[in-house]
Amino acid sequence: MPTTSVTVVETPLVTTLLALADDALILGHRTSEWTGHAPLLEEELALANIALDLIGQARALYQAAGELTGHSEDELAYLRDPPAFRNALIMELPNGDFAFTIARLFFVSVASDHRWRSGLAEPALSAVAEKALKETAYHIRHAAEWLIRLGDGTAESHRRAQEAVETLWPYTGEITEARAAWLRAVTPVLDRATLRQPNDGWMQSGGRAGRHTEHLGHLLVEMQALPRTFPGATW
Amino acid sequence: MTEDALLAQAQSVVAAVTDPELPPLTIEDLGILRGVHVRNGIVEVLITPTYSGCPAMREIADSITAALGDAGIEQVRVRHVLTPAWTTDWLTDTARIKLMDLGIVPPEPGGGPEVLFNRTRLACPRCHSLDTEQISAFGSTACKALHRCLDCREPFEAFKCH
Numbered sequence: 001m002p003t004t005s006v007t008v009v010e011t012p013l014v015t016t017l018l019a020l021a022d023d024a025l026i027l028g029h030r031t032s033e034w035t036g037h038a039p040l041l042e043e044e045l046a047l048a049n050i051a052l053d054l055i056g057q058a059r060a061l062y063q064a065a066g067e068l069t070g071h072s073e074d075e076l077a078y079l080r081d082p083p084a085f086r087n088a089l090i091m092e093l094p095n096g097d098f099a100f101t102i103a104r105l106f107f108v109s110v111a112s113d114h115r116w117r118s119g120l121a122e123p124a125l126s127a128v129a130e131k132a133l134k135e136t137a138y139h140i141r142h143a144a145e146w147l148i149r150l151g152d153g154t155a156e157s158h159r160r161a162q163e164a165v166e167t168l169w170p171y172t173g174e175i176t177e178a179r180a181a182w183l184r185a186v187t188p189v190l191d192r193a194t195l196r197q198p199n200d201g202w203m204q205s206g207g208r209a210g211r212h213t214e215h216l217g218h219l220l221v222e223m224q225a226l227p228r229t230f231p232g233a234t235w
Numbered sequence: 236m237t238e239d240a241l242l243a244q245a246q247s248v249v250a251a252v253t254d255p256e257l258p259p260l261t262i263e264d265l266g267i268l269r270g271v272h273v274r275n276g277i278v279e280v281l282i283t284p285t286y287s288g289c290p291a292m293r294e295i296a297d298s299i300t301a302a303l304g305d306a307g308i309e310q311v312r313v314r315h316v317l318t319p320a321w322t323t324d325w326l327t328d329t330a331r332i333k334l335m336d337l338g339i340v341p342p343e344p345g346g347g348p349e350v351l352f353n354r355t356r357l358a359c360p361r362c363h364s365l366d367t368e369q370i371s372a373f374g375s376t377a378c379k380a381l382h383r384c385l386d387c388r389e390p391f392e393a394f395k396c397h
Contacts, residue, residue: 042381046373053377056288060317127318131287134320134397138372145351189351 004228006071006079013124014068015086018076019208020115020125021061022087023175025077026216027108028054029223030095039098046142050105053135060128078227082217083210090171092207092216099150099160103168106143110185111175112136118177144189151193158194165190166198173203238273241308245278246271248306255294256376259333262295266325269316277310278303283321285397286377323397335360339379340393359384360391367391 008014032051038044062073069076090108095101113136119129150161176182179200190197206212227233236244249271250263262268262282269281280299284292296313303311323342326334331341338360354369364386372395374381379392 042371042373045375045381046371049373049377052288052290053286054288056284056286060287127320128287130320131284131317135287138395141351142372148351192351 004079004231005081006075008065008069008071008076008080008084011068014065017061017065017068017124019086019088020119021058021065021076022085023091023108023112024054024061025058026085026087026091026219027104028052028058029219030091030093031101031105033095034101047101050139050142053132053139057128057132057135060131064124064128074227078224082212082220085207085210085212085216085220087207087216088171088174089204089207089213090168090175092213092219093168093171094215096164096167097160099157100164100167102143102146102150103161103164105139106147106189107168107172107186108175109136109139109143110182111172111177113140113185114176114178114181147189147195148193151190151195161193162195165195169198169200170202170204173200174205174207238276241276241278242271242273244306245273245280245303245308248302248308249280249299252295252298252302255291255298257334257337257339259337260330262299264327264330264333266321266327266330267295277312278308280311280313281316282313283316285321289377321397323394326394334394338391340382340391342394342396357382357393359387359389361389362387369393 008018010018028051031047031054034047035044035051038047058077059073062076065071065076066073090104093100093104113133116129116133116136119125120133122129147161150157152158172182173179187197249268250261252262252268254260254262254265254267257265265285267282267285269283271281272279280303282292282295282299292315296315299313300311303309326341334341340357340360343355343357356365357367358365359367362384364384366385367382368385370381370383370390372380374392378395378397380395381390382393383390
């Protein structure tokens, strides 16, 4: 069967770069879905800006992976099938309500901050990490402040924020390489938001190995439709 | 033309290229221009993005090629560099003055990710009041934040510290 898909030969370094790139691209795409739907204009601009940061980080990482594999950044983003994506499952979950989007952005950004800090010492990552670290600081602040406003806000915003935290918690195991450090940053914000911190229990995983939720396929169909339908199209 | 003469000409042409989102400022004022070299008759220009996803990078690269082309320099290569990462410390004094004239407050240190709900109060670029507040850390472009003056009621932008 003819296919537009590419197959990437992955060394451990390529897998590492793709995991980080896919995390940034998929969360960037999800975040960009708020454009035109955000609850207020300033938030619309903020989420679009954050999406832009994430997609920019993804591009730099795909370029780095591309130098090792001979694939262009567009091929890596648009022409891989769902099982070839290495992103953590938390990135691909649908946006849900605003509380869910914000809680996810907070959990992921705190984990990213740690990942970029350790990336500073890795030659293949240091340039991207140095840049991403500055951007991530803004993402953490933005998400943390909103989580506090929502958790410590009205009864309804509190309920929605609490639900988001509980739904997301089992997905945070896959993004935290240093759980204790992550909790040290997350717990004070949840406390200040008057949100109950779930206990660590069984954690979802599989994204890094290409075992995804059904949501990733739907996301990719929309994101990849144009380059798949018109291979090589430029505009 | 000798390589030295070519380099000098290329440097002065490239340094005058302006930023598409802040036209009164040049890419040199903003610290986006990281270097101009000549190798084997080819002019190589190094630029760095202010933010990873800065959508202006392509337009800046095109402007550089076009400006050099207008000066009769056709052999051009524009390269993006990520490291060292761009910082607002590279804004020149000229850039800071031009930003103020545009009603955009130049960057001031804002604290790390752990500093919540506690922003530096910026002076309003119009009435100079210190009674101002931040509306959002994310403004019309990735490099700016949105503030408002509580005295003259005018909104204004501030260049984010990065």
